[in-house]
Amino acid sequence: MKEPLVEVEKVTFSYNGEIVLEEVNLELFAGDFCALIGPNGSGKSTLLKIIVGLLKPQQGRVRLFGKEIENFHEWWRIGYVPQKVTSLVDPVLPLTVAETVGLGLQGKPKSHGFSKKEVILSALERVGLADKADKLLRELSGGQQQRVFLARALVGQPQILLLDEPTTGVDFTAQERFYELLGRLNREGLTILIVTHDIAVVDRHVKQVACLNRKLVFHGKHEDFCKNPEVCGLIPGPHHLIGHLH
Template sequence: MMNGQAFLQVENVSFGYGKQYVLKDVSLSMYSGEYTVLIGPNGSGKSTLIKLILGLLQQQDGQIQIQRSRVGYVAQQANRGLADFPATVREVVASGSYGQIGLLRWMGSKHWQGVERALDQVGLTEFASRKLSQLSGGQQQRVYIARALMSNPQLLILDEPTVGIDVQAKEQFYQLLKQLHQQGLSILLVSHDLDEVISDVDRVLCLNQSIYFYGSTQEFLREQKELLPNLFGVSTIRSIL
């Protein structure tokens, strides 16, 4: 459930390259305990908005207010590049503490206990000693959620995390996000799988350079027949897939 004051505020933000805008006059707010799904066609500026929120890019207009130390991030296709790295699942999750303790400092028992808690949260305790490369794509993505949880985030941002994983793994992944949300974690999910998460989320954000819709799930379901043709050229959620 949403409560309290907004901990993320994006106000009239624009970003572009040269004279070509990628995002124009975007505003949104997120509250504690909120689960928002961000949808839009390819090239609509979704990943750019995420990078702006994370501070990886600097907006040209507007302002963003957020405590970035309380944000966990799972990047698009996060398993690429690290999947063949000779590290165990436990070691990969532990690397999520480096932002707090420093890369060259030893982890104490408190941090290792945090690793075990994070592994338990994502259901991977029994895989802790395995090499990351021995896990399936869906399991690897859960490892990266566990790593993100090590920073004790208030908000978890995920950029199309289920790309390239099978249907069953995808269902398990979204069930995990639902459980984390029920435990009080705020989530901002970029996804094309709207029909699979629509019953779990609080709000829907439709983006195509500018915001086409930003409101409750119930409002979106009432208005989707008018919204989706303009956004995707389709008339129902399932047609997006």
């Protein structure tokens, strides 16, 4: 039987006594491309932070690649893109694109046979920004900055990519391009879990949808998501299925 890469079991989490997640179960298998959606305050980002070890659940457990999160040390296997990455871009800081991507190599094993520069350029190539390596991060557009942070998450050759609302504050065209890029990475074998509000944009690319509203109210194929009006109604805005690329 296939072992899940991420296994969330009966996870409960509360902020100051207010329950945000209640007995949430979620499994992610190799090759999955899952959108984690839900209304504001439904616990999406909290769940992602629990999965990457930034928050500790009050109850339940998380297993990564078959190991309890407390005993998991191979963080290079996980790439993480935090929320609002463009807010990290300091207009005063002269940080180059290559230097930003290079940070993703921290804590990761060295790639034998390749120099650090080659590894960075290869990650930038994957996101279509190899020609911007020496540019300052602050000089790029919001959409390009998003892709730089995606390259930073990819540079350590992770097996799973976790993204927390990566396209917030980015225009529609850049969002489309970003999700197309994620779709391509998934087809290349990368497992992806993305927290998003943009279900109308993302549903053309994802394979599964997991909908949170304190509890996990839906987890399945995205085609089936809107067949359930009760669950579908939790997400504001248009969320008809436009088509599917897979």
